[in-house]
Amino acid sequence: MNSRRTWALIRFGLTTLFLFVVWILFSADAGFFSLLFGFFISLLSASLTYHIFLPEHEANLRFFIPRPFSLIRFFILMVAALYASSFQVVKAVITGNTNPRIVHFRTRLRSDLARTILANAITFTPGTMTLDLNDDHLTVHWLLCSTTHAKAAGEAIKTRLEHALGRTWL
Amino acid sequence: MSELILQAMLYCLTFFAVVTLIRLLIGPTASDRLVALNVLAAVSLALLILWGVSTKRTLYLDVALVYDIFGFLGFLAITRFLKKGKEES
Amino acid sequence: MMIVREILALIAFVIGTAFGLVGMVGLFRFKDPYSRLHAGSLCGTTAVFSYLIALLLLSPSVASTLRMIILIVFFLISAPTGSSIVARFIWESEDAERQRSSMNREDKSL
Numbered sequence A: 001m002n003s004r005r006t007w008a009l010i011r012f013g014l015t016t017l018f019l020f021v022v023w024i025l026f027s028a029d030a031g032f033f034s035l036l037f038g039f040f041i042s043l044l045s046a047s048l049t050y051h052i053f054l055p056e057h058e059a060n061l062r063f064f065i066p067r068p069f070s071l072i073r074f075f076i077l078m079v080a081a082l083y084a085s086s087f088q089v090v091k092a093v094i095t096g097n098t099n100p101r102i103v104h105f106r107t108r109l110r111s112d113l114a115r116t117i118l119a120n121a122i123t124f125t126p127g128t129m130t131l132d133l134n135d136d137h138l139t140v141h142w143l144l145c146s147t148t149h150a151k152a153a154g155e156a157i158k159t160r161l162e163h164a165l166g167r168t169w170l
Numbered sequence B: 001m002s003e004l005i006l007q008a009m010l011y012c013l014t015f016f017a018v019v020t021l022i023r024l025l026i027g028p029t030a031s032d033r034l035v036a037l038n039v040l041a042a043v044s045l046a047l048l049i050l051w052g053v054s055t056k057r058t059l060y061l062d063v064a065l066v067y068d069i070f071g072f073l074g075f076l077a078i079t080r081f082l083k084k085g086k087e088e089s
Numbered sequence C: 001m002m003i004v005r006e007i008l009a010l011i012a013f014v015i016g017t018a019f020g021l022v023g024m025v026g027l028f029r030f031k032d033p034y035s036r037l038h039a040g041s042l043c044g045t046t047a048v049f050s051y052l053i054a055l056l057l058l059s060p061s062v063a064s065t066l067r068m069i070i071l072i073v074f075f076l077i078s079a080p081t082g083s084s085i086v087a088r089f090i091w092e093s094e095d096a097e098r099q100r101s102s103m104n105r106e107d108k109s110l
Helices: A002-027 A032-053 A069-093 A114-122 A150-168 B001-027 B029-052 B057-086 C002-029 C033-058 C062-109
Strands: A101-106 A126-133 A137-142
Touching: A002 A032, A032 B057, A069 A114, A069 A150, A069 C033, A101 A150, A114 A126, A114 A137, A114 A150, A114 C062, A126 C033, A126 C062, A137 A150, A137 B001, B001 B029, B001 C002, B001 C033, B029 B057, B029 C002, B029 C033, B057 C062, C002 C033, C033 C062
Parallel strands: none
Antiparallel strands: A101 A137, A126 A137
16 A cells, blocks of 8 residues: 555656646746746646556556667667658659558567557658557558568567667666 | 748748648548648648748747647547548448 | 758758658559558658758757757657558548448348
């Protein structure tokens, strides 16, 4: 019971901190009254929503606090993947031979946040499009499909991104 | 030099928007129109930011921020509406 | 310093325009909605992202630079969300289409 209450308190504090940072970023105003008002508003909305924002079953801080350097590395990797796969789609548009298929594979990431970000990164690069994310099972539409074998397709699409994400969250 | 690049960007983005609008108008199914609308949302976001930079006023950047955050809510509403219409018919 | 930023912005602008033009060609060349979505994301994601980087390099003041960085981060979140909503809609409508056609076939066989 005690550890559960501590965990609830940590989640509440994290939610308040996040909302307060977003408030500062959006209002772009460092006056005293603005900061006070923002702090109380974020306290109020955090007390109402912390159990939805950070679910109770993810009982580890590493599930949502990223390592900053790995996060920057993941960002650079994602931009590189964006341009590389855009170039492949450009080739496909010019030559006109595509092989659109729907492939399924699994991810070994454990936290919900990391899985969501992996699905978003797959959608962000042209040529692959996430249709469904069900626990750890991803359904992806792939424009330039070379194989429908689950493991090989997963390796071709996500391995590098998943590796970088696994270092960032868990 | 800087103004020249901004002018050229303005023309290119307007060209993209017009071509996407043609796809939006002639698209045979609802899915094609939705695809065109998705591209058009990104292009209009870029136009707003371009206007904010070229007139040197941050007001347009705030507008673009809010448009960016709440843009996909419109998509959710449209897809929900289309799905409901299909189920009823 | 300014001239280096302008040259980098020009490079990003040329890359973005090239991707955008090819995306426009693909939007009219492909036949099924999925492939059109891929070609559209070539224009709506890659070209717009390159333009945003060019505008970040050309931004006139510190306040607008900070806002542009926040905007780029939110663009990275919101662009895939929109495309995945559209892809999900295409998937479900194709499923409904397939069910309807299979039902029609059963009706005919009866």
